[in-house]
Amino acid sequence: QSLILLTDTVTSSDWARISHQRIDQRELMHPVAKWSAVLGSSNPENTMASALATAIQPRPGPVHLDLDPSASGVTLPPGPPPGAVDEPAMAALIKGSRFPLIVVGLGVLRHTEAIRDLVAGSTLPVLETYKARGTIPTSSLNNGGLFTGATAEMPIFEQADLIVAIGLDAVELIPNKWHVQAPVLSLNSWPEDSPYWQPELQYVGPIDQAIDFLGQHLVSDWGPDAASIRRQYFEDALIEVSTSSLATDALAPGDVVLATRKIAPAGSIATVDAGAHMLVAMPLWSVEQPNEIHISSGLATMGYSLPAAVATALANPGRRTFCFIGDGGLGMCVAELETLVRLNLPVTVVVFNDSSLSLIKAKQKPVGHGGSSAVSYLDVDFAVIAKGFGMSGVKAATLTELKKALTNSLVGEGPYLVDVATDPSCYLDVMRILRG
Template sequence: MTRDLALPLVRGLRAAGVEKIFGMPGGGPNLDMIGCAEEVGIDFVLAHGETAACIMAASYGRLTGTPGVAVVTRGPGLTSAGNGLAQATLDRFPLLLISDTVSQANAGRVAHQRLDQVGAAAPLTKWSGTLGVGDPEAVVNAAAALATAAPAGAVHLAFDPTVAGDPAPELPMPAVVDDAVLERVRRRCDSARRPVVIVGLDAARHVMGVRAALESMNCPILVTYEAKGTIPESWPSYAGVFTGAVVERPLLDQADLIIALGLDPVEPLPGPWSNKAPMVMLHSHPIDAAYFGEPEVVVGSYDEQFKDLLGRCHSEWPPRAGRETCDRDVARLEYPTQGLSPHEVVRTTRKARGDALLTVDAGAHMLVAMPLWETDDADSVLISNGLATMGFSLPAAIGAALARPGQRVVCFVGDGGLAMVLAELETLARLRLDVTVVVLNDEALTLIRLKQKQNQGGDMAVVYGAMDFAAVACGMGVPGSTVDDAESLRVTLDAAGPGPSLVDARIDPSGYAHVMRVTRG
């Protein structure tokens, strides 16, 4: 019976463009699905954990423009996938999770691993439902389309061959332009003389149109973490990264209009919005803009609306105002250290792996990596910003390497984040992926330590013992090296050939406090 349902399920996935499924299966229905997937030409990638499998799948989907698909077993399989569902939903990555479940036919007598899995997944997803015998191919097609529809996110299907199942989820209605709002925004743009543009993650899905609209604008352009690369950083208008923190306030204080192009409310830090300039938000779909006060929100097509609106602005900014702002802010991050600084790690790795796609974990190192890793390439940096979860960058690097065969991948991760997903080094070795894992190792939860106050647990709350990540990597089949200065790092990176490798960079964290003050206050 499960095979009869699994075949139309995987046919629906294949019709949606799915070529890989990630997961950690249990028995029975999971394995039927994997076997049927193989028959229709869909590969299976085995992970060591359910959340890691979800991040691999969602990252793969984010880079291929298809729904990333993960499969897990019932009970602990579904609950262990929770962080992966949340990451996809809050970071706007497309993910379709299919779980086994205690069937309704057996639920009356089987209590083992019996949970309301549809209900458990609902708060973490765009939609959660049961996949039964009622037109499973259509339900899978609709679920896959919903996962990729803006804003992208997670969708969950509980696989139960004993019921009809839920009807296919509905897709959001196309956006309708409000002509009155559009006219008010036109007048704002007509009168602007010192506009500043913020490019966010929704705009990253429309990179060619966005670049065409902004290329001739002589005004500073800030880019969020998740939109990094959407605007080439070699442009004279590029002004650096936007996080909603203090570092960009001097620029925004000079603006007479802030134009947010695809800026998602999940992207800024959760502080007050204190910018005084009026704000217009241009977006492909409706958003909750309450974080930003009372902006004007135009919803519509990037190609049809936004080039016209941006072209109305008459900028009086000096030439290269954006580039000069960026260079000044980056220079302010510098801090002398006795040992290997995170700044040196980022710059040395960037020079050695200039053509690489980058994944970045949550932690203090991201405050250095995001502004210092320069790129002109769209979709070349992946980070968990909406959820800001540790343990993201290694599974994301695996998904990215599979999505972009032939392109090198660099994974920046702290010691705390890598320890959460350490077993996935074996996945990296087994798949022989061209991923360089760089561990910024300072034996602590340094970002949390920087926020720690008196009487909040001291070192026991944030400091780890020493761990030899290079030795662990070697034990899992990944060549590992340890470095403690920039020259050793350079030599190690230059010597590494294609394939997986790990560099355990023993850093001096003393500069992080300075970076925190400069960027976040």
């Protein structure tokens, strides 16, 4: 997403004499920003114009500007011109393919209709990354489910004779080895240097133009239900393990997600925090349009979901946002509950409370990683904390209590928190299904 970050700084004229809070913020931002520069007193309009152009051009992303009136401004040189479709090369690669598999990433979010037109009336299966969810509606027969680079997707990849990756950013994938034998045709509006695969052909240019070309040449011999059968098989396996709680006083994560999805009004939006619960929430929350579910899939940042819910609610007035977050993640950003109350935002916060960092615990080695004390902590009553901020908060340990709380959260327009006692015992089985 495009973002301009403006920061105050020790001015260049004072840099030599001041040590307090003197940090090279441009160097600090360099690894995560498309561009980091100084907004000075000389030609600030040119610097800002360059920053805006850089933020919105493919791939959209953050730009950082240090506010230093004692410095001169800078202007970013224009980027390279967009490429054109190499039609002969693409046609040669597509020729002979009868089982092409389409994988879409965050780069298609501005090209949803073109992707939908491409697969309309065909049996072409489409897999979506977390960020691209909603490109193809969950209800569509073309929707083959999620693509994360994990074991769960390999059966349909092994049947494919061509992988068409559209708008795919390698940062969205887990760090698995690429075992797929089929050639990869990469279509993107930016050069993609993937550490996972070497595309047979990489096109960089207008995505809509490339999609139009695909529509004229792709042929599918997939069965009419190939995509939906794959998705349903995966979801059924996930539901089977994630809705079975071994505890009588806690809910399985899958039950929490499915109950919330059923009660959520049409058009509701979900934000999902990093943590074990995301492995259940992302596949089981059905979506029909892009941007109906949000997650931090690059750096996988804990504490993301609640501020993201604030932004989502502000950007989508009249629609309810459901914030899925673990107890660890909420502990990192709990002050944002005050923001929900102050702005009276329609956000239902669903806390997966199991008093542990469950995803870290699942990966923890028996020896040398600190044991239980490194990943577990005392039970926190987030319902009481919510009330302290002036919002409604309730605890839920049964499906009946959860459904009642979720229904009550829809009464009125303000925020509501449901502190759900969660049984984490299924997460190892969930990871086995997803990642082998």
